[in-house]
Amino acid sequence: MVRFENVGLRYGMGTEVLRDISFAIEPQSFQFLTGPSGAGKTTLLRLILMSLRPTRGFISLFGQDVSQLGKDEISAIRRRVGVVFQDFRLLDHLTTYENVALPLFVQGQEDRTYRPQVVELLRWVGLGDHIHAYPPVLSGGEKQRAAIARALIVQPELLLADEPTGNVDPTLARRLLRLFMELNKSGTSVIIATHDLALMDQFDSAKRFVLGEGRLHIYD
Numbered sequence: 001m002v003r004f005e006n007v008g009l010r011y012g013m014g015t016e017v018l019r020d021i022s023f024a025i026e027p028q029s030f031q032f033l034t035g036p037s038g039a040g041k042t043t044l045l046r047l048i049l050m051s052l053r054p055t056r057g058f059i060s061l062f063g064q065d066v067s068q069l070g071k072d073e074i075s076a077i078r079r080r081v082g083v084v085f086q087d088f089r090l091l092d093h094l095t096t097y098e099n100v101a102l103p104l105f106v107q108g109q110e111d112r113t114y115r116p117q118v119v120e121l122l123r124w125v126g127l128g129d130h131i132h133a134y135p136p137v138l139s140g141g142e143k144q145r146a147a148i149a150r151a152l153i154v155q156p157e158l159l160l161a162d163e164p165t166g167n168v169d170p171t172l173a174r175r176l177l178r179l180f181m182e183l184n185k186s187g188t189s190v191i192i193a194t195h196d197l198a199l200m201d202q203f204d205s206a207k208r209f210v211l212g213e214g215r216l217h218i219y220d
Contacts, residue, residue, distance in 0.1 A: 001025045001158060001189050002048055007057030009043065016055065018043060019214045025158070025191065030184045032200050033193040035211035041193040042086065044211065045160045048191070049083060050074055062157070079107075082156030082188075084164045088147040090135040096122065096142075097131045100149045107154075114153075121149045124179070126172065140167040148176060152183060159183065161192045165199060173199055 002025035009018040018040050025031070033041050046052040047059065050066050059066045061077055069077070090099045097118060098105075104114045122131055125145040135143060144167040151159060159180065165173035177192075177199065184190045191209075194200065200208065208219045 001027050001029075001062060003058075003060045004047075005058040007047065007054045007059060009047065009052065010055050017214055018047075018211075018216075021057070021216050023209065023216060023218060025189055027157075027189055028184065028187055029207065030181065030190045030203075030205075031192075031207040031209055032203075033191055033209045033211065034195060034197070034200065037195065039211040040214065041211055042162055044216075045083075045162055045191070045193060048158075048160060049078065049081065079154075080157045082151035082154060082159040084144075084148050084151045084159075084161040086162045086166070088135075088143045090143055090146055090150075092135050095132050095134055096127055096138070096146050099135070099146055100153055103150065103154045118149075118153060121153060122146075125149050125176070141169075141172070144168060145172075145176075148179075152179070155183070155186065156188055159188050159190045161190070163194055164192060165194065165196065170199075174202065177203060 004021050004023050007018065007021040008016045010016045033044065035041055043052065047054060048061070062080065064077070094102065100122060101114060101118045119131065122128055125148060127142060127145055127149070130138060130142060138146065144164065148164055161180070165176055168176065180190050180192065181203065210217045210219065
């Protein structure tokens with residue numbers, strides 16, 4: 001599903017911030033991406049999402065060499081990927097419901113076909129009482145949950161989540177992780193970037209990718 005071979009990334013003429021990164025993400029797999037602050041976790045996710053281009057090396061996504069893809073092909077592949085950003089990226093002029101349903105609306109689906117699914121997911125993540133609220137009145141944790149629901153609503157083939165539990169309490173964090181696990185069991189490959197070692201220890205069956213000093217180490 002995802003393959004990196006000897007990937008390196010530098011900004012300008014500086015030293016490489018990531019170097020000799022090689023790994024493969026198999027279909028229906030689950031992995032944590034961890035490492036100290038500034039290690040490059042978000043940068044690695046951006047490389048997978050193709051919002052950054054590597055300085056060197058080879059990257060393939062869904063079996064396609066990303067260096068050979070045009071703009072339309074990149075857009076088509078991104079529609080197969082769910083993303084939870086650290087800055088949420090909710091649209092302030094849309095309600096919580098409308099933000100979560102937006103990917104389905106963009107696909108051309110009618111509201112009546114997905115409304116029950118969106119409402120149920122919002123209830124599951126604890127936002128059942130905020131369906132008609134707008135992002136500016138939501139707390140950071142509530143925005144985080146809305147962003148997670150938006151990423152999950154399309155049942156993506158690949159989910160990239162950047163610190164998805166950073167703004168919620170430990171109980172809800174475990175609940176959200178179980179939701180990611182259930183999504184994985186239904187066929188989605190999951191990559192979760194986090195520094196929460198205690199949380200990862202509760203899901204020790206997942207593979208761990210550890211970034212440090214620009215290099216990646218993999219532990220089963």
